[in-house]
Amino acid sequence: MRKKIRLFIPVVLTLLVLLSGCSTKVPKYQAKKALGPQINYTITGIDAGAGIMASTQKALSAYGLAKDNWQLQTSSTAAMTSTLDKAIRHKQPIVITGWQPHWMFTKYPIKFLKDPKHVYGKSESIHTIVRKGLKQDQPTAYEMLDRFYWTPAEMSQVMIQVNNGKDPQKAAQQWLKANPKKVQQWTKGLKKVSGKPTLKLTYVAWDSEIASTNVVAEVLRGLGYKVTIQAMEMQPMWASIATNVADAQVAAWLPTTSAKFYSDYKGQFVDLGANLKGARVGLAVPKYMTNINSIEDLLKNK
Numbered sequence: 001m002r003k004k005i006r007l008f009i010p011v012v013l014t015l016l017v018l019l020s021g022c023s024t025k026v027p028k029y030q031a032k033k034a035l036g037p038q039i040n041y042t043i044t045g046i047d048a049g050a051g052i053m054a055s056t057q058k059a060l061s062a063y064g065l066a067k068d069n070w071q072l073q074t075s076s077t078a079a080m081t082s083t084l085d086k087a088i089r090h091k092q093p094i095v096i097t098g099w100q101p102h103w104m105f106t107k108y109p110i111k112f113l114k115d116p117k118h119v120y121g122k123s124e125s126i127h128t129i130v131r132k133g134l135k136q137d138q139p140t141a142y143e144m145l146d147r148f149y150w151t152p153a154e155m156s157q158v159m160i161q162v163n164n165g166k167d168p169q170k171a172a173q174q175w176l177k178a179n180p181k182k183v184q185q186w187t188k189g190l191k192k193v194s195g196k197p198t199l200k201l202t203y204v205a206w207d208s209e210i211a212s213t214n215v216v217a218e219v220l221r222g223l224g225y226k227v228t229i230q231a232m233e234m235q236p237m238w239a240s241i242a243t244n245v246a247d248a249q250v251a252a253w254l255p256t257t258s259a260k261f262y263s264d265y266k267g268q269f270v271d272l273g274a275n276l277k278g279a280r281v282g283l284a285v286p287k288y289m290t291n292i293n294s295i296e297d298l299l300k301n302k
């Protein structure tokens with residue numbers, strides 16, 4: 001008897017959890033109804049400091065969405081992608097702040113919304129930004145950083161490994177081992193430095209920047225440097241380069257996403273140009289939201 005009860009309790013509890021889950025479930029996406037009320041006029045965003053959040057605030061006013069009750073919810077990349085995951089499993093409506101390169105576009109069937117007013121810019125590049133004086137102080141590191149350039153597909157290979165749980169440094173080491181031609185391009189003719197000079201790279205812990213920063217750090221270590229990498233918010237990252245506290249960052253999404261910091265710190269850093277071209281930033285929705293293809297489609301009377 002006792003044994004039976006012991007078995008019974010977990011079964012009942014599981015059923016209760018399942019049932020309560022059913023009753024609170026957000027309905028599936030209803031293509032024939034206005035989208036706003038289905039999701040409380042809410043765009044699911046990421047961390048407050050991100051450029052995509054500032055751009056989305058601009059989009060809210062540029063497209064008249066703010067007047068239409070729309071709001072942007074601050075969270076984090078991890079929280080946003082898990083909310084997206086849940087919505088997609090239940091075919092629920094959702095609007096997120098999305099960008100590429102990122103594994104969200106390979107893992108989930110999502111699409112960018114058209115941005116006819118180009119609030120998010122047409123296309124973004126990721127630039128390498130170094131401190132003033134690095135060229136004189138550490139010409140080898142400067143040269144390598146100046147050459148560093150890869151494609152969204154290459155960056156994604158590292159990002160996916162990290163998303164699958166691999167340690168970022170290990171993922172970077174393995175990628176470099178598998179891509180000797182790239183390493184060759186970035187380091188050809190550069191002599192290993194002696195005396196283990198130190199270098200500090202700063203970054204924001206977005207998946208893309210975790211990948212690129214670790215790859216660059218490993219290459220510089222191979223050239224004889226003692227490299228530390230430090231994650232921080234976007235504003236301190238730009239400040240760290242401007243005040244010579246750090247040597248370089250490879251995380252500047254331009255011309256739109258990091259525009260504020262680029263102009264705030266203008267003249268206090270050296271822009272080595274794009275290390276990746278073809279990045280993209282905007283709003284995104286699951287592909288099953290077939291009626292929603294442009295930011296303008298979020299409006300009530302659309």
Ligand code: PBE
Binds near residue numbers: 052053099253
């Ligand atoms: N992101 C990813 C960043 C840049 C890299 C698009 C989330 C942002 O500032 O919005």
